[in-house]
Amino acid sequence: MVVVISWNVNxxxxxxxxxxxxxxxxxxxxxxxxxxxxxxxxDIKEExxxxxxGYLHYWAFAKKPGYSGTAFFSKKEPKAIIPVNDxxxxxxxxxxxxxFDKFILVNSYWPNSQDERARLPYKLEFIDKxxxxxxxxxxxxxxxxxxxxxxxxxxxxxxxxRPKENENHAGFYIEEREALTKFFNAGYVDTFRLFCKEGGHxxxxxxxxxxRERNIGWRIDYHVVNKxxxxxxxxxWILSDVY
DNA sequence: TCTTGCAAGGG
DNA sequence: ACCCATGCG
DNA sequence: CCCTTGCAAGACCGCATGGGT
Numbered sequence: 001m002v003v004v005i006s007w008n009v010n011x012x013x014x015x016x017x018x019x020x021x022x023x024x025x026x027x028x029x030x031x032x033x034x035x036x037x038x039x040x041x042x043d044i045k046e047e048x049x050x051x052x053x054g055y056l057h058y059w060a061f062a063k064k065p066g067y068s069g070t071a072f073f074s075k076k077e078p079k080a081i082i083p084v085n086d087x088x089x090x091x092x093x094x095x096x097x098x099x100f101d102k103f104i105l106v107n108s109y110w111p112n113s114q115d116e117r118a119r120l121p122y123k124l125e126f127i128d129k130x131x132x133x134x135x136x137x138x139x140x141x142x143x144x145x146x147x148x149x150x151x152x153x154x155x156x157x158x159x160x161x162r163p164k165e166n167e168n169h170a171g172f173y174i175e176e177r178e179a180l181t182k183f184f185n186a187g188y189v190d191t192f193r194l195f196c197k198e199g200g201h202x203x204x205x206x207x208x209x210x211x212r213e214r215n216i217g218w219r220i221d222y223h224v225v226n227k228x229x230x231x232x233x234x235x236x237w238i239l240s241d242v243y
Numbered sequence: 244t245c246t247t248g249c250a251a252g253g254g
Numbered sequence: 255a256c257c258c259a260t261g262c263g
Numbered sequence: 264c265c266c267t268t269g270c271a272a273g274a275c276c277g278c279a280t281g282g283g284t
Contacts, residue, residue, distance in 0.1 A: 010263080011278045036263085038279060066279040067262075112263060152263090162244080170263090207263090207276040208244045216244070 001234065004105070005029040006148040006221055008204075012037040012071070016050055024052040030075050031100075035109035035150045037069040037093075060084070060093035069093040070149070072107050076100075088122075088129050095130070103229060104137050106130075108149035113170040120175055123152075127179045131186055134226070138187065144229035147188065150221050153180050155190070158199030160218040171220060188224045191236035201238055 005027070009015040012034065024032065032055070041061050043049050051057055055073035058081060062068040070093055082097040082104070089095035096107040108130065111123040130147075137143040153176045154160040166172040184190060192201070202217030211217060223236055 014278060036278090064261095065281095114263085165244085206244055209275080211244065 002030045002102075004031045004033065004146060004148060004223070005239070006033045006035070006107070006150075006223060008035040008109070008150040008221065010036050010038075012039050012049070013043075021050060021052055024055075024073070031105065032073040033096075033105075033107040033148050034071045034073075035069075035107070037071050038066050039069055039071075040065055058096060058098065060090070060096050062092040062094075064092070067092065068109060070096050070107050070109050072096060072098070072105070074098070074100075078105070086129060088126050094126070097133075103144040103146050103225075106134070106145060106147040106149075108147060108151070110149065110151045110153070112152050113173055113176055115170060117170075117173060117175075120173060123176060124179055127176075127183060131183060134188065135186070138226045138228075144232070145188075145226050146229070147224040148222065151180065152220050153177060154218045154220055155180050155184075159202075159220075161200075161202070161216040171218060184224075187227045189227060189230050191223045191225055191230075191233050192219070192238070194230065194233065195236050203238055 009020070012020075032052075037059070039049070039059070039061065041059075044057075044059055052073055055075055056077055057071060057073050060070045078098040079101045080099040082099060084090050084095050084097055092109075092111075094109045094111070096105075098105045098107075111119050111126055113120045113123050134145055134147065137145050152171055154163075154166075154172050155177060157163040160166060160172060163172070167174070200215065202215065202219050203221040204219075205212035205215075205217040219238075225233060
């Protein structure tokens with residue numbers, strides 16, 4: 001049994017101050033995927049940053065300092081790290097791919113569409129290209145894939161507390177919701193929904209007005225697998241006590 | 244996310 | 255070392 | 264007129280950077 005966790009840390013430095021290492025030590029996931037690390041390559045190289053014990057670590061960095069970036073920690077060494085060269089993924093350190101033999105892991109931090117749909121075209125291109133990459137593994141090479149991370153999209157009305165009010169807001173624009181529908185229809189399964197059909201389960205809450213206490217949130221983080229791999233998924237859930 | 248202010252439309 | 259503005263979410 | 268409805272805009276918090284002193 002392999003436990004894979006996804007976590008948007010909103011600053012790796014920040015969560016280090018909030019007990020990140022202690023949490024990893026007690027929870028002991030096999031693979032831990034992070035988004036929004038906001039680190040620079042030299043933060044790792046110069047050995048200044050603390051890392052969890054017993055894990056190998058892999059990083060992707062944005063060109064822009066203090067922005068975006070992903071990482072994953074793994075107890076076991078992957079068979080291979082698959083290079084991610086397309087600027088759409090690489091320039092902002094948004095995608096990592098690793099071959100774990102039983103499946104291919106894709107850790108991803110999907111772009112925020114921003115106000116006025118400013119980055120929606122980029123986001124749609126990102127999704128199209130990601131789908132191409134996945135199809136190559138699944139259809140051409142008959143591999144299984146697990147795609148996890150912060151998709152920055154609430155898919156349907158039950159995936160956020162205020163659907164009507166947010167129809168014209170980033171994360172719930174009709175275009176990105178339809179792109180995610182297309183993604184799922186291409187043979188990739190939202191594993192959380194295999195186990196839970198009800199609304200009210202969220203992974204992100206606005207920083208304003210104590211939204212988390214009142215559970216006025218959005219489900220924008222996902223673990224997705226190709227159809228053939230669904231039978232191997234034992235569980236998919238949201239950790240509610242982690243900040 | 245929530246409050247505010249303004250404008251349009253119906254009675 | 256500290257403070258403030260900016261970018262981003 | 265007055266009262267509703269529907270909007271858009273703005274403030275809000277937290278992390279990280281960078282410039283100034």
